[in-house]
Amino acid sequence: MSQSVFRTALLDPAHATPPGLLDRHGTPATRRFAVYRNNVAVSLTAALETGFPVLRRVLGEEFFAAMAGVFLRMHPPTSPVLMFYGAQLPDFLHEFPPVAHLPYLPDLARLELALRQSYHAADAAPLPAATLAGLSAERFLAARLRLAPALRLIRSPWPVFSIWRANSVADAPPPRMAAESLLVLRPDFDPEPHLLTPAAGSFLAALLAGEPVAQALTAAGPQHDLAATLALLRQGGGIVGLVEDDL
Amino acid sequence: MLDHTRPAFLPPRPGAGFKPQHFPAIMAAPSPVEWLEIHAENYMGEGGRPLAQLRALAERFAISLHGVGLSIGGEGALDAAHLARLKHLCTWLQPACFSEHLAWSSHDNSFLNDLLPLPYTAATLTRVADHIDQVQTVLGRKMLLENPSAYLAFAEAEMDEVTFLAEIARRTGCGLLLDVNNVYVSANNLGFNALGYIESFPHHLVGEIHLGGHDPDLDSDGTPLLIDSHGCPVADPVWQLYARTLQLGGAKPTLIEWDNDVPEWPVLAGEAALAARLLAGVAA
Incomplete structure (x- = not known):
């Protein structure tokens, strides 16, 4: 199973669990794959929350998390140095219809x-x-x-x-x-x-x-x-x- | 430039994962924690408080440098820019130890910020060994490779994890970092025997041990699925596996990891004191 397939399915919750991944009974590991999916989304959302605390206060926690979910799938980090993650967020917000009034x-x-x-x-x-x-x-x-x-x-x-x-x-x-x-x-x-x-x-x-x-x-x-x-x-x-x- | 007269090795004593909020407490008074581990990626800025704190810590403690983003198991080539940043940090810091994970985290120019699983096959073995050769050549030092926590298995797997790790070490000369909590978590999640894993492990290759907390969740059939959360104390059965590990391999530098819901420093130091008590009972 290629990492390309794994990555695509990680970032797209609607995507089926890739074949060939098994749980302890040897059956397809849908629940298990969800752990990795969750780790990716939660940890990158947390990185954005840490990096943009005032933006989060202005938008509200719930809205910010939903926006982060869209952003991180469009712009996953390109480097493991997460201290600079989110550089594309200003341009993303400029184009993001739900905040066009702000x-x-x-x-x-x-x-x-x-x-x-x-x-x-x-x-x-x-x-x-x-x-x-x-x-x-x-x-x-x-x-x-x-x-x-x-x-x-x-x-x-x-x-x-x-x-x-x-x-x-x-x-x-x-x-x-x-x-x-x-x-x-x-x-x-x-x-x-x-x-x-x-x-x-x-x-x-x-x-x-x-x-x-x-x-x-x-x-x-x-x-x-x-x-x-x-x-x-x-x-x-x-x-x-x-x-x-x-x- | 740092003063490099401090110990160039990790003592076979307790260490702790460094969190910036603990800096004043760590510097104020001695504790059972005798060395510190940092995540390399958090110290790849140009300056400011992170590097100033690291400089002060490194003057007093042996430092273990732990990478979380090199994607050693990645299908593509290693990220040359990231490897160069790592070399820059290693050259400046001269850590007592460098370690990374048997996992992948980057693909096709995106970094997924999780330690993703690998199928243990001959092809993976060749790729991981090539990447470790490259890392050790660029850094000019031996590295330790850490066993991951797993939530799923691969139908295509050809060997078990211990066999895979031992063969990687044989081919590359790297050492191993044994995360005892990861063994416990993976054994529960994949249905193998944790004690059997520990008893078959090549302990002479182990340069460092990790201990951390995990959280119980539920699998789709209602049985426990353990999550490697690093957000709570080390569990009793993990302490028992650790005691057996020390019997088999002798005293080793032992890290307490706590990365989420990080408590006050005395709680971490208390976990380190528990490790110190077990370490005191065995020879190095």
Whole structure:
């Protein structure tokens, strides 16, 4: 009996138990095969529940489990490293008719993926504050900032930070309709999302694209509070290096 | 880089499967647990808390690295990227031991997250032996192969599990990891004699023993079907089989596995103390 047949039947509950599988009486092992079927579905659903706790709170446990059952059969993991399982969930939610009325869900899932990626990202020592403070304005503007491997930027047309917060922190204010950008920083071991102004979102997007500080400031526009953004980055260990092209 | 002066072997004493929530308790005070086992796949990130905890544990305890995703029994080629991740982790950690399962879990680029059964045939033997040769060559070390828990048998099987495992070890030079709870679960589910299995096992090849809990369920005919849940204490008949195993093979590094509904650390340490009492009665 080929593993291809076994796999197909594992993932499809409507599929017949493959032939040649026996219980202790030598009769076809339908009940026994169901144990493996259950192990696969339950363990992958648990991996998604662990990875997307806020999405689960928003959708409800029962709905989330049903959605996970559909997702894991369409997108079983492609790697045994399950800490990153669920990367296709945002795109899946975008196309999943039962949640078409909740268009912010894909970005909420992206935020939870970003928190998980940040948790497992490489460690990097922050750039000493004195290094930045010691630069002339001219050199600072020409430099490119190397950002921490654990830093993630999410820019959403939805109030995704407020929705996340309202479902993870007691007494958080209810979300109000607005586009939101947020920055995930990991000062020590625990990733923390921070709400950004739209201008700071543009500034960080330009830095992440490898632009020098001057170009990032142009992208951010006159509303941007550079001092506040740098203070946030410094507190969260977000800047880990400096690249000066011409020196 | 880690300090590699700690023991390069597992002591023939109790160990426990490491869970991150137990980290403070493990580091705070000594317990009957003398070594720790980790699931390799949980430490394949780039950094952060998991690797920081592992670094701290490895400075104090011998570590057994236990893979749950290599799919050694898979019909296709081993996942080269996964094997490379495993080598990277082994090189950094220098574990006292590396083990994997006689099972498959990946097929056609999908990972099914369960230890799936294999028919014990000459063709399976050749394939598994080839994969173990490859693993041992890439890692540059001998591995241990673990007997699975089974829920069904294959009509096409040509030999029993003990014969199969002994032949794999003979062909590849690998050692064996004897999971006594798996023997008990499989014996009930497939209708063979657990004590007979233990008495015919090649104990001189055993480098590590696993003990864990199982849960009773019901088969379609109303008889017990045992589920290898790792979610409760080790059952009395499994302790009895373990005592017989020690009589036959001598004291061996013995792991308490508890992966679901994980209790507070003292409960795990209590299970380890039971193993310590039995280990104290036999020579290594």
